[in-house]
Amino acid sequence: MATTQISSFSEDGQYLAYSSPDGTLRIYECATGILKQEYSSTSHLSATTSALSWSRHRKETIAPPKSKKKKLNGDSAVYQDDLKLIALGTTAGTVNLYSFAKGLLHSQLTGGHSLKINDVCFHLSNPELFTCSDDQTVSQWDLQKGKVKHKWKCDSSSIHSICQCSRQHLLTASHTIKLWDLTTRTVLQTYTGHSSPVFRLLPVYLGADASNEGDASYVLSAAVDDRHISVWCCGSSVKEKNSIASFSVPDEPVSLSMSRPSSASQALVLAVITRKGTLHIFEQTLNGKKKKPIVSRVRVKGALSDSGGEGEDETTVPVLASLVQSGTVSVALGNPVKPQFEKVVYDTSKPEVVIKIQTPSKTLAKEEYSQVKRPEISEHMTTLRPADSQPMQASKNKDKKRLRRSSVSDLTVEERLNAMGTETPSVDGPVKQPPVANTLCRLLQQGLLSGDRKILTGVFQETNETIVRNTIKRLPVSCIVPLIKEIERGMHGHAQHACSLSRWTSALISCHTSYILSVPEIINTMNSLYQTLISRQKFFPKMLQLKGRLELVKQKAWSTDNEEEAEVAPLLVHQDESDSEDSDSMVIDGAALESDENWDDLSDME
Numbered sequence: 256m257a258t259t260q261i262s263s264f265s266e267d268g269q270y271l272a273y274s275s276p277d278g279t280l281r282i283y284e285c286a287t288g289i290l291k292q293e294y295s296s297t298s299h300l301s302a303t304t305s306a307l308s309w310s311r312h313r314k315e316t317i318a319p320p321k322s323k324k325k326k327l328n329g330d331s332a333v334y335q336d337d338l339k340l341i342a343l344g345t346t347a348g349t350v351n352l353y354s355f356a357k358g359l360l361h362s363q364l365t366g367g368h369s370l371k372i373n374d375v376c377f378h379l380s381n382p383e384l385f386t387c388s389d390d391q392t393v394s395q396w397d398l399q400k401g402k403v404k405h406k407w408k409c410d411s412s413s414i415h416s417i418c419q420c421s422r423q424h425l426l427t428a429s430h431t432i433k434l435w436d437l438t439t440r441t442v443l444q445t446y447t448g449h450s451s452p453v454f455r456l457l458p459v460y461l462g463a464d465a466s467n468e469g470d471a472s473y474v475l476s477a478a479v480d481d482r483h484i485s486v487w488c489c490g491s492s493v494k495e496k497n498s499i500a501s502f503s504v505p506d507e508p509v510s511l512s513m514s515r516p517s518s519a520s521q522a523l524v525l526a527v528i529t530r531k532g533t534l535h536i537f538e539q540t541l542n543g544k545k546k547k548p549i550v551s552r553v554r555v556k557g558a559l560s561d562s563g564g565e566g567e568d569e570t571t572v573p574v575l576a577s578l579v580q581s582g583t584v585s586v587a588l589g590n591p592v593k594p595q596f597e598k599v600v601y602d603t604s605k606p607e608v609v610i611k612i613q614t615p616s617k618t619l620a621k622e623e624y625s626q627v628k629r630p631e632i633s634e635h636m637t638t639l640r641p642a643d644s645q646p647m648q649a650s651k652n653k654d655k656k657r658l659r660r661s662s663v664s665d666l667t668v669e670e671r672l673n674a675m676g677t678e679t680p681s682v683d684g685p686v687k688q689p690p691v692a693n694t695l696c697r698l699l700q701q702g703l704l705s706g707d708r709k710i711l712t713g714v715f716q717e718t719n720e721t722i723v724r725n726t727i728k729r730l731p732v733s734c735i736v737p738l739i740k741e742i743e744r745g746m747h748g749h750a751q752h753a754c755s756l757s758r759w760t761s762a763l764i765s766c767h768t769s770y771i772l773s774v775p776e777i778i779n780t781m782n783s784l785y786q787t788l789i790s791r792q793k794f795f796p797k798m799l800q801l802k803g804r805l806e807l808v809k810q811k812a813w814s815t816d817n818e819e820e821a822e823v824a825p826l827l828v829h830q831d832e833s834d835s836e837d838s839d840s841m842v843i844d845g846a847a848l849e850s851d852e853n854w855d856d857l858s859d860m861e
Contacts, residue, residue: 261273261274261304261305261306261307262274262307262510262575262576262587262591263307263308263309263576264285264309264512264576264577264578264585264587265309265339266309266311266312267312268285268578268580268585269284269285269286270282270283270284270285270291270355271283271285271576271587271594271596272307272309272341272355273575273576273591273594274303274304274307274343275591275592276303276774276775276776277295277303278295278296278302278303278304278345279293279294279295280292280293280294280295280304280341280343280353281293281592282355283587283594283596285585285587285596286596288593288594288595288596292355292358294353294358294359294360296351296360298347301347302345302346302347302349303345303346303775304343304344304345304346305344305345305346305371305372305373306342306343306344306372306373306374306375306386307341307342307343307344307375308341308342308374308375308376308377309339309340309341310338310339310340310341310342310377311377311379337356338354338355338356338357338361339354339355339356340352340353340354340355340361341353341354341355342375342377342384343375344371344372344373344374344375344386345371345372346371346372347371348365348367348368348369348370348371348372348388348390349363349364349365349368349372350363350364350365350367350372350375350384350386350396351363351364352364352398362398362401364384364396364401366402366403367386367388367394367396367403367406368386368388368390368392368394369388369390370388370389370390370413371388371389372386372387372388373387373388373389373413373414373415373416373454374386374387374414374415374416374417376417376418376419378419379419379421379422380422382397382398382399383395383396383397383398383404384396384398385417385419385425386417387409387414387415387416387417387427388413388414389413389414390413391408391409391410391411391412391413391414392406392407392408392409392414393406393407393409393414393417393425393427393435394406395437405440407440409427409429409433409435410427410429410431410433412429412430413429413452414427414428414429415428415429415452415453415454416428416453416454416455416456416476417456418456418457418458418474419458420434420458420470420471420474420489421470421471422437423436423437423438424436424437424443424470425437426456426458426474426489428448428452428453428456428476429448429452429453430448430449430450430451430452430453431445431446431447431448432445432446432447432448432453432456432474432476432487433445433446434446434489444493444494444496445496446487446496446497446498447496447497447498448476448478449476449478449481449485450478450481451478451479451480451481452478452479453476453477453478454477454478454479455475455476455477455508455510455511456474456475456476457474457475457476457511457513458471458473458474458489459471459472459473459474459475459486459489459513459515459516459523459541460472460515460516461473461516461518461519461541470489470490471489471490472488472489472490472519472541473486473487473488473489473541474486474487474489475487475502475511475513475525477508477511477527479507480507481507481508482503482504482505482506482507482508483501483502483503483504483548484501484502484503484504484508484511484525484527485498485500485501486498486499486500486501486502486541487499499543499544499545500539500541500544500545500549501545501548501549502525502527502537502539502548502549502551503548503549503550504527504529504535504551505529505535506529506530506531506533507529507530508527508528508529508530509528509529509530510527510528510576510577511525511526511527511528512525512526512576512577512578512579513525513526513579514579514580514581519542520540521540522538522539522540523537523538523539523540523541524536524537524538524579524584525537525538525539525579526577526578526579526584527551528574528575528576528577531573532556532557532571532572532573532574532575533554533555533556533574534554534555534556534574534577534584534586534599535551535553535554535555536551536552536553536554536555536584536601537549537550537551537552538552538603552603552606553601553602553603553605553606553607553608554606554607554608555574555584555586555599555601555607555608555609555610556571556572556574556607556608556609556610557571557572557573557574557586557588557589557609557610557611557612558570558571558572558609558610558611558612559571559572559589559611559612559613559614560611560612560613572588572589572610572612573588573589574586574587574588575587575588575589575591575594582600583598583599583600584598584599584601585597585598585599586598586599586610588610588612589612595612597610597612695714695717695722695726696726696729696730698710698713698714699711699714699726699730699734699738700730700731700734702714703734703737703738703741704734704737711741712752715745715752715755715756715759716755717755718755718758720758720762723758723759723762724762724765724766726762727759727762727763727766727767728766732767732770735763735767735770735771735777736774736776736777736780738759738763739763739771739777739780739781739784740780742756742759742760742763742784743780743783743784743787746784746787746788746791747787750791753791760784
């Protein structure tokens with residue numbers, strides 16, 4: 256989807272929940288930036304987190320589902336406010352309910368979906384949960400029983416986002432947006448939507464609805480590869496199918512957050528994070544249709560400065576998450592493994608705000624790790640790691656002392672001279688040859704690790720498809736991500752070099768398809784590569800048409816020149832003297848024939 260980093264602030268803005276691409280959940284305290292809890296399920300590698308949502312503040316009892324095989328905790332009924340649940344949708348179609356208050360998994364919801372869950376949403380008042388998936392269905396879960404209460408098919412394509420706009424209505428989005436009646440589970444309204452999948456829906460409550468969360472007046476929608484965030488009139492009585500306004504950002508949005516106006520006349524504050532890591536803040540009063548797109552009033556970006564003084568080199572730091580509160584915007588910046596938190600008090604008279612943060616320390620304090628809650632791991636569990644990262648096995652003979660290596664001083668003079676000599680000493684056994692380092696696979700690894708463009712250019716010039724395929728097969732898994740990034744960068748260069756890279760791209764996809772699909776970072780790079788190829792092929796049909804027309808014009812000009820050369824009369828005719836002599840001789844010979852005939856006649860007369 257639009258974002259690979261799944262993060263969300265709690266409703267009070269005190270904590271940030273972040274799910275890494277490997278499925279590990281980390282919860283940070285915003286005031287101190289300390290990592291409070293860390294959780295990873297036993298199936299986090301095969302079922303990573305695809306959706307995340309904090310529970311709402313309400314006093315409703317939720318009991319964990321009863322299970323004969325496994326009991327996650329011993330409490331029969333607890334308050335949801337005390338549990339502070341976090342719903343984690345996974346790519347396997349299951350939902351993990353994690354309790355932040357207890358630091359452990361509260362329950363696991365299974366049997367609702369067969370494919371990846373794209374979005375989760377807690378009910379406004381009841382202890383229920385809504386989930387949507389790639390299997391084109393929406394499930395309504397009863398959290399007290401831990402089972403599916405209702406399930407229905409919503410569209411002929413994947414459902415990417417859901418939100419509850421009132422206690423009796425639910426909004427779902429694929430490409431189009433549909434308004435559903437939860438009582439009868441029928442469609443009340445279908446909106447035009449976007450040309451690409453909608454990954455985020457946000458209901459807007461105005462006036463009295465903002466406090467008790469009644470019926471939402473509007474709903475905001477953001478789609479993949481769409482720089483416009485649309486505003487739709489919400490309600491079963493509304494017949495308007497098109498958007499009434501739109502917010503425009505210079506880059507693709509990946510995250511949205513907004514405030515809740517206390518009255519209809521109060522301006523809505525919307526914070527949008529784009530793919531480049533810049534935060535755009537909008538202020539707009541929603542009171543009808545607006546033809547022109549609404550532009551941001553303030554732009555917030557982060558910068559990394561070692562000294563913090565003016566004139567120093569600064570490095571752009573992306574904004575990871577945002578939360579709009581009363582008059583301020585809480586943001587998380589920097590590395591998601593160790594984010595830094597700031598509160599931005601913006602002023603519309605200053606259109607750009609730069610947040611400077613210090614370089615994070617490479618070593619973390621021991622006190623910080625001592626406060627982290629981690630789940631208990633069974634002693635009988637087997638941990639699987641990649642082959643390259645496997646640790647060295649300890650020696651089985653623990654009592655045996657390690658032998659000291661021999662130094663140069665322990666060698667004799669003869670051994671030192673032999674070591675310094677260039678000739679290889681003759682031994683009975685076979686002489687060990689130095690390792691071969693000129694193979695194409697080793698050159699490719701060396702070029703990717705060192706970033707040497709000359710080596711990579713020489714490797715990519717290989718035209719034999721069999722050699723290219725064997726090289727890709729022998730390439731370690733750790734080099735696949737740098738190789739794809741190098742191919743994506745090279746596709747922006749010369750057309751001849753891009754043609755060579757296409758051969759390597761085809762072999763890479765055919766040999767490592769399963770690994771590419773399992774790493775979200777590679778999927779984003781492949782999407783960028785796909786867009787580059789589309790842009791390069793956009794003018795190919797036009798070039799073929801132009802080439803054909805040029806060939807026709809050239810052929811017509813050539814045929815016209817030949818015809819003109821055939822019709823033009825010669826400017827000069829030259830007659831050789833030998834021709835005139837032959838003609839004269841022929842006349843003389845004719846006269847001689849006539850004289851011979853006359854001679855015969857005269858002889859007869861005589």
